[in-house]
Amino acid sequence: MKTTIRVQLAFMMFLNFFAWGIWFVTMGTYLSTKLNADGIQIGLAYGTQSLGAIIAPFIIGLIADKYFAAQRILGILHLIGGALLFNLSSQSLFNDFYPYLLIYMILYMPTLALVNAISFKQMTNPEKEFSSIRVWGTIGWIAAGLLIGWLALEKDGSLDQTFKIASLVSLVLGVYSFMLPNTPPPKAGTKTSLAEIVGADAIGLLKDKNFLIFFLASFLICVPLAFYYQETNLFLNEVGVSNAASKMTMGQMSETLFLFLMPLFFSRLGVKKMLLIGMGAWVIRYICFSYGDAGSNVGLLYAGIILHGICYDFFFVTGQIYTDQRAGEKIRSSAQGMITLATYGAGMLVGFWLAGLIADLHKTATGHDWATIWLIPAAVAAGILILFALLFKDPSKK
Known part of the structure; x- marks a missing residue:
């Protein structure tokens, strides 16, 4: 190039x-x-x-x-x-x-x-x-x-x-x-089916119990994920953290670092351990938020933000790789599309609504009861982690 x-x-x-x-x-x-x-x-x-x-x-x-x-x-x-x-x-x-x-x-x-x-x-x-x-x-x-x-x-x-x-x-x-390089339509003159668009061609993958468990876990883990995107900036501002948006960029910095380290971890740990570590990071992150504050425990808040790299890369990037391996070349795009609809579509839609409901239920005269609010997505993530650990079989050991 x-x-x-x-x-x-x-x-x-x-x-x-x-x-x-x-x-x-x-x-x-x-x-x-x-x-x-x-x-x-x-x-x-x-x-x-x-x-x-x-x-x-x-x-x-x-x-x-x-x-x-x-x-x-x-x-x-x-x-x-x-x-x-x-x-x-x-x-x-x-x-x-x-x-x-x-x-x-x-x-x-x-x-x-x-x-x-x-x-x-x-x-x-x-x-x-x-x-x-x-x-x-x-x-x-x-x-x-x-x-x-x-x-x-x-x-x-x-x-x-x-x-x-x-x-x-x-x-x-x-x-x-x-002014960008020309990128002509790749499917000009061809028919595109509704099944192809929504990833229905990949539904057959769900007959595999292991992939079904992964699919459901991906959908469910997006519920606690939505709490982070929706509530963190409001939370940091309410507890008195200055320049909250700037400090939240530590999460993207962490994401970038771990993205480049992914090949090293993946070769040593395999799919199941990588996914479990990612889910475990969600639990730890929200516990850090629950017990952190803008004073002597501000380090817990920063730790929760920095954990974003592990939360995102270890679960979602690993999940994309696992989906790619399971789907094969023929239905690769459909499989990734199906996972995207389940996670960023349905899963986070439920998560955003639930996060708003939980925040309203724990509103106080001065803001919100954040210590309680953050323990809820922590408990959800912990439950998903336990079920996944028990039901998902490491494909590398087959």
Whole structure:
């Protein structure tokens, strides 16, 4: 791959994830403090990500893959998205805020597949080259969090600016997308079935008891996962942690580090131990949050954030590898699509709603009873871990 194309793709990834990370992390705090939203409403807002994840395969499968070049669709989606984000920043009522957010996330979530498709088209060896491009997405997310801290948007109560910044970045990426290398529709002139889009071709994998257990565990573990994405920034701000969004970027830094260490761990530990360690990290993380505070126990809060690398990479990345191995080349895409719908779609949708409900039930005069709230996803994750340990057979020992 030429250096100029590598730089183009890296900048595309950076902007695509920056435009998401700049507002997504702090949205719960913004909705709670500025729009007086309750927990259920905040859960509905975060749930738009899941609805977007469910609808995205249809946009990609029925439109992007058949009729239009990927970079052009990416540009159009971000230009429309930029306008929607700007309107989001001026809404003062949740009922007015939500429709804009829902439409935006339905348009944004397909861009995650589009930037990957544009990148893969330019690579001769994606397995070796993609990680060096994808990491710029994580760097973009980290940069967004650090910028929030540098501008003191949380401290000054100016989180509406995050949507305006995202709007500007989205518009820039929208124009920039038309300058990216051409990526013609890969399935032009072919028929795409509904079964293929939703991953139904891979349903036969569920006849394998081991894969069924993994599938159910993946769905269930996304319930406690949603608590982290939805509640952590609000939690850190309420307990008095300064520049919470910036400090939360330690999670992405940890994720990047462990992603590069994954091959070493995978070869030594195998699938089952990797998955168990990932689930165990969820339990430890939420216990750290439950007993941590902004004073002498602030180290527990930082530990809980840093554990994100193990929580995410050891379970989800390992799960992607395991799915890839079990599916084989013929139904590989369908299998990954089925897992994505189950996790980022259905699993997190349930998790966001439950997190909002739990937060409302433990609201106090001064904020929330966070010590109790965090023990609930810890207990859920622990239950899933125990069942998985008992029922899942290590495929490497067969």
